[in-house]
Amino acid sequence: MQEYISVEIKESMGFVYINRPEVLNALNRSVIDELWQKIKTLCDSGVRALIIAGMGKHFAAGADIDEMLPQTPFQVLSHSFNDCYSFIENLSIPTFAAINGYALGGGLELALACDFRVCHSNAKLGLPEIKLGIIPGAGGTQRLPRLIGLSRAKEMIFSGEFIDSAQALSWGLCDRVTDSCPVEEACSFAKKIIQHPKLALISAKKAIQMGVDSSLQEGLEYEAVAFAMLFSTHDQKEGMKAFMEKRRPEFKGC
Ligand code: COA
Secondary structure, eight states: OOOOEEEEEETTEEEEEEOOGGGTTOBOHHHHHHHHHHHHHHHHTTOSEEEEEESTTOSBOOBOHHHHTTOOHHHHHHTOSHHHHHHHHTOSSOEEEEEOSEEETHHHHHHHTSSEEEEETTOEEEOGGGGGTOOOOSSHHHHHHHHHOHHHHHHHHHHOOOEEHHHHHHHTSOSEEESSOHHHHHHHHHHHHHTSOHHHHHHHHHHHHHHHTSOHHHHHHHHHHHHHHGGGSHHHHHHHHHHHTTSOOOOOOO
């Protein structure tokens, strides 16, 4: 069986590479199934952060048009990328898309399911589905406006045009731009984050995610409980004690 996804673990971080460079890492059902399975396995092994990238010159040029062309509506629904992308969005660890070259359509939607997008300066981002007579179908019409606002999302989706990394940075679609390797950049970004106590990071991510999908009052109530629960952890006592004793804390992740 052909393997489309390569995986590596380094310094407690999981690296996942989409490996189909001959078609600019276009995503078909087999790629998505393998991606989902390998990310699950990585997370079960206890990695503290996840970095997703593309092999070769590009992140991913979208869903595989050759596979989609003959599909019926029923096949499209049963082959949706949504379950995989929602699984990634709901992971408790910080997630990063490290983007080289094109991140288009389902490729950009994969990046949108991550917490952060780190782009090479050559990156081109877009949702060109409109040019094929369809719309983004794996979260693009939902996650993009939440991230960059209605008008900018409508501009990208209605025009199908690509934006470069500088534009993406100024719109808040990407979080870092680098002239060197975006995986390395994402890696140093991740390292800064995962030095912090694991349970506080999990709680922060969950509270932010809950808040985005609920009313302010519901979000505040969730936050208050999550905040209070952290006072049952070793790392809260240690963090505050170390501050008072003017020393470096020794966190244990519990
Ligand atoms: N699905 C299937 N195959 C794709 C693909 C996709 N989304 N994107 C690129 N490919 C294939 C091309 O068909 C080509 O295959 P070939 O060598 O067998 O002809 C190969 O990848 C290289 O692509 P090519 O178009 O020759 O490269 P380019 O540099 O001229 O253009 C893009 C790059 C990204 C602008 C162009 O490939 C493109 O528009 N791709 C489709 C993007 C898209 O609409 N994505 C959303 C899908 S819903």
